[in-house]
Amino acid sequence: MPNISQEYMFMTLTPSAWWRTAAIYQIYVRSFADGSGDGIGDLAGLRRRLPHLRDLGVDALWLTPWYVSPMADAGYDVADYRDIDPVFGTLAEAEELIAEVHAHGLRIIVDLVPNHCSDQHPWFREALAVRSARDRFWFMEGRGEHGESPPNDWQSYFGGPAWTRVADGEWYLHMFAPEQPDLNWENPEVREEFEEILRFWLDRGVDGFRVDVAHGLVKKDGLPDVGSDPDISDLPYQDCDGVHEIYRSWRRVSDAYEGERVFVGEVWLPTPAQFARYLRPGELHSAFNFEFLCGAWEAGPVREVIDATLTTHAAVGAPPTWVLSNHDTIRHVTRYGRAETAFDMGDKRHGAPSDPELGVRRARAAALLTLALPGGVYVYQGDELGLTEVEDIPEHLLQDPTWERSNHTDRGRDGCRVPLPWSGDQPPFGFSPPDAQAEPWLPQPLAWKALTAEAQAADPRSMLSLYRAALAMRRDVLARLPQTLTWLAVAPGVVAFTRGDFACVVNFTGEPVPLPAHSEVLLASVPVVDALLPSDACAWLRR
Template sequence: MGHHWWRSAVIYQVYVRSFADGDGDGTGDLAGVRSRLPYLAELGVEALWFTPWYLSPMKDGGYDVADYRVIDPAFGTLAEAEKLIAEARELGIRTIVDIVPNHVSDQHPWFRAALAGGPERDLFHFRPGRGARGELPPNDWRSQFGGPAWTRLPDGDWYLHLFAPEQPDLNWGHPAVRREHEDILRFWFERGVAGVRIDSAALLVKDPRLPDFTEGRDPHPYVDRDELHGIYRSWRRIADEYGGVFVGEVWLPDTERFARYLRPDELHTAFNFAFLSCPWDPARLRTAIDETLAEHAPVGAPPTWVLCNHDVTRTVTRYGRADTGFDFATKAFGTPTDPALGTRRARAAALLSLALPGAVYVYQGEELGLPEAEIPADRIQDPMHARSGGTDPGRDGCRVPLPWSADAPYAGFGSRQEPWLPQPAGWASYAVDRQQGDPGSMLSLYREAIALRPVFGDGPLTWLPAPDGVLAFARADGGALCVVNLAAAPAGLPAHSEILLGSGPLDDRGRLPQDTAVWLRA
């Protein structure tokens, strides 16, 4: 793996709580991950991205951090994390950690001191309320999880939280906040991590006046403010000292503004949400791919491709629905889905994404073809569910603990105690041990595709002539073609010397059926 490994890597997202339970207490942990490193090496991934594993009250799945230098006891210890980083590296697998700079937990020492009236109040956004008695929030901002973005304290002041009340926003206008995060970056780079994923990367800086939100206001009072770029330039200098890389979670519709985060002295990469949320539609997929490549080209940054993560409906379920796109606003209980159709499309989408130029992120369980689970309402832990008044099913359905062994207790996730989220009936049928000996399984498809992926080379994408509803492309310096048929009728294949891999069989006339992808040697 070369110096610029991150430009084309396959990176696997580990949601520790649900990956593997090493001590049998029902919660995934670092011991569980360490025991499954050979599985990840066999899958062929080049790096692991870990969602937050730090000390946390878990009010938002660990994205409410109380201490960045302590591993949460539910997951293990700092010494175990260091062993995991080293053991993975011996297998050729790098580690990416997740930091959450927009906010901390309300149990963080800074916020507790702020509540006690200390000078730490300046590290957050405390304001008096509006109204005759200060009974109204300081402004009209809304939480990303629903409801107001302000909570009132007994002393009458309000504090800002763009997410849950247990996640107070930091004041990035204060130099101590900047110094602390630079120290956190150094702390983890010195422990051997190869990169850092930045949560909610466009939300950190707020207009100091905290004005009401006005649709179309430019600049926005808290999204994508110009001051962010100075922060990320200072971070980049630290990353360059250690040879580390950044991937930003940047949700922005403006492609020119998005590309600014990827200038050579800022972030190395950013997540591609246009592709992730795109419906299973040939024209829209092609547009998403073209626009992604176009917005990255001016700054020379590699695109990233992802079908699913710990926040969105699993691919198999989403692609089996009438609405195959993704939007938080449309999530609802009981949405009908066709699992067979969704699985067929998810297999084709896997080959599509793995053939594109850039890096690919695979969320744990996607390689097993796991569907979204419907969690009983009394077991849902995601704050999005509670904040919606119970109408939003939340994100726990894509976070159900993985099945490893079909005949073991709790499908081999852990041995002694029921997992923190219930596994639905039939979960064991997706178990790793059932799939790894089956050449037609989703796991076998992912393993073969990741192993074959270098045949596409490093060159840019060139679209090939194809019938309506068919996506076909080559990569300039590679010897392979990718063809995906989203049309109702079977499609003939372009000239080729060999079929390298298919997401499903060809028909009896050698044509590519609907919702099927194939890799060909040119």
Template sequence: MYVRSFADGDGDGTGDLAGVRSRLPYLAELGVDALWFNPWYLSPMKDGGYDVADYRAIDPAFGTLAEAEKLIAEARETGIRTIVDIVPNHVSDQHPWFRAALAGGPERELFHFRPGSGPGGELPPNDWTSQFGGPAWTRLPDGDWYLHLFAPEQPDLNWAHPAVRQEHEDILRFWFERGVAGVRIDSAALLVKDPRLPDFVEGRDPHPYVDRDELHEVYRSWRRVADEYGGVFVGEVWLPDTERFTRYLRPDELHTAFNFSFLSCPWEARRLRRSIDDTLAEHAPVGAPATWVLCNHDVTRTVTRYGREDTGFDFATKAFGTPTDLALGTRRARAAALLSLALPGAVYVYQGEELGLPEADIPPYRIQDPMYFRSGGTDPGRDGCRVPLPWRADAPHAGFGGEPWLPQPAYWPAYAADLQAADPGSMLGLYREAIRLRPVFGDGPLTWLPTPEGVLAFTRAGGASCVVNLADTPVELPASSPPLLASGPLDERGRLPKDTAVWLRA
């Protein structure tokens, strides 16, 4: 949950914990059983809260620690558990450790400070680049440079130092003791760096800062903490190597990890099936549950992405003015919702996906995402999927609260939750019904069914089956009782149209 954009309880234009608490009935009716919160900690908000200044304090824009504890308890009473976000790779440049390091204290060892290279040390210590573009190093007035794989306001921690490891274990205990059920780990494969900080060489193994073997002992120690409280971990692990990815899911490390191959997969039957098969194969050897997600706070919203010529997702291809057919994208997003909710494992729904929200165009002068600024204004950034939600069509600011921190498009009220709640055929109606019916698939594996080219069909142990038509022509459905649920109407002959999905009884 991106708190800043969910619901504004105090009318200041920023979403907050009071707003979330007021919408717990909506979330319960939707059928969710857990809420993953993006960072809600004290932060200068240079990167949407992922620049943390204090993990034991709630940012005043969102509320107080007491309110967070109350929210965790109230959600649990409705059957909804809480997952918090930990960002172990870096902290804010306003964190007490970094401020002390800049003052010349021993805390300097907790980060990566190095002299520069070249004449007079005027060049960065190595050639690493930031995830947001540009060099991964910033020079200080004293001549030294410090490492930041993200924005300059996010200095990387030195995970070779025992104090860094101890602090994060203490942070985990702090939140588990306040009732959270789990922790999502941001940029989970980036923490450990080669102590030599060598230049990056394409194809050289091991990578100087991605997926280093030393990282697994960190997560083994974290797992021992989680096991004390019965907590779970969800890792953000972007790795192309299946065998390397699976290592993070061993029984003494992380419980599960986000599935980015499915999230970024184009709307193509063969590639979707391959992504599903690969995901299930990755998780099977270690008995970890697969995860499925169509969108999150970092990527282009599903209805927009699926309405484009290139229906996959890649940060490198994001550009202003990309043509989108929203009607087509919405039809495909409805089918994709039924596909993902029929698969074995856990499904994450990003706020607003259940409303079918498109990616919003943010005027350049209102963009806040550092990705936009670090790219020199060529990358539109991620603010378009973070626009505050529309709750009431007839209320100011579509019922979000005060004037939103990011501008809502003029058409936003048409997607309002109150309108969709009254329409069973809306995207919200589809999600509510799909989540309610999802148990008909059971907990077992899936079995693929024979189909024409461009069609995906599988059955699950519970007896129900899912059919998704990505071909150009309608397809006949197997003989069965009337569909349990369909993402769109069947044609006049009872066939499944293009870009439509259906759930069938055994």
């Protein structure tokens, strides 16, 4: 571990760039707010709830895919990248939303899905009909005497083989669901098409793109087998060198536009060195910090991942980002209430006992820790309400393709995607209008009546009130501080650091601990009495 006095500095050429320190709120569109009454979140519902986001104190919004899609994977199977799916609204409504977001003083980032499209995309439908049109995808002859076996041993991230055979005998690659054929980025048409897609949305005023599966676009030459004992740092379907030229070309597109238009990468890779390459000057602006999200709620691991994150980003002059949950992971209130608090994408602990009171207590502390760190931060919708993972969704209502692809052994990600509770004592808790003709697309727990935004707004001790206070202080106080971090010498089981005259202290132990010398407690996740920080708590101090 670095010396106590070690200091990290990552601000380099453009310290005023908004994205370097922004608090960005992730909106899972189909679960945020329903304006039409069909039980599915949409742009009309989102537009009505913009005041909530403005008052929360975030700087920007990230919207999950809103494009035309058959919804085999909740919109991550895109059939038309230049239009809005009717379930969400219209292109005109999207343009109005962008203008309204800007009018509220916020920015907007939209999801881009470049690794694969939908099997209903015109390109893929043409490829099925005409063999000569297949170069935009990965079509290959199969193995075996009659081509009856897949071309290689790759497995889908959703379970099962990554290949599906078509009527004329060839196989196509899909690293996710069969309805999501992988695009072949060796084809110039694919590259040109996505540059035009970028321009289409930049022309309409979006402030950036979150890039889905950013590490996966390019495949290794020849698509070789993975083998029985693969090197996870050298897999043939991720982190191939050619992917970096794609992002350099995208930057040439976005940098031609006025303002700070940004790319945020979803980059899941096993080593910091691999991760850092995506953040070099002229490539992606930032990427999600999954190591922090997945870490256990323990002092040692938390400090180690903060150290590693700051070191990795400093090496390439990029700002770190911090996130506790997203639409693919177990909500951290539930995770932090378990005996084992770490998370990985193969988590099979569905239904493991979780202490809700402990989970909320730790989630409050984790929120303050996260918001105190230098760099940017992401808040997943519902984090600010302290929502739990919904683990009792009836099996017949599960929609995540992982459920079927795993032969009903993995319930998938629906538990963190349940529609938000806004008001009232009964479902749909204001998610849909009073005259709605349909129930929410996933059922909401009755216990959520105590967690609605309306109920929490009136309670100064609520999670929502804590987030509002922390985000306001982050913008008004922390934004003026040096983007540096210096560790303080503290007792075992405690993590503490300073940024100028500001200090953040987290007590991971089971007993109260004395706070370091300070002149004022600015904010705390639980009440502080006699300068003692209770267990599983965080305090912000003025020194």
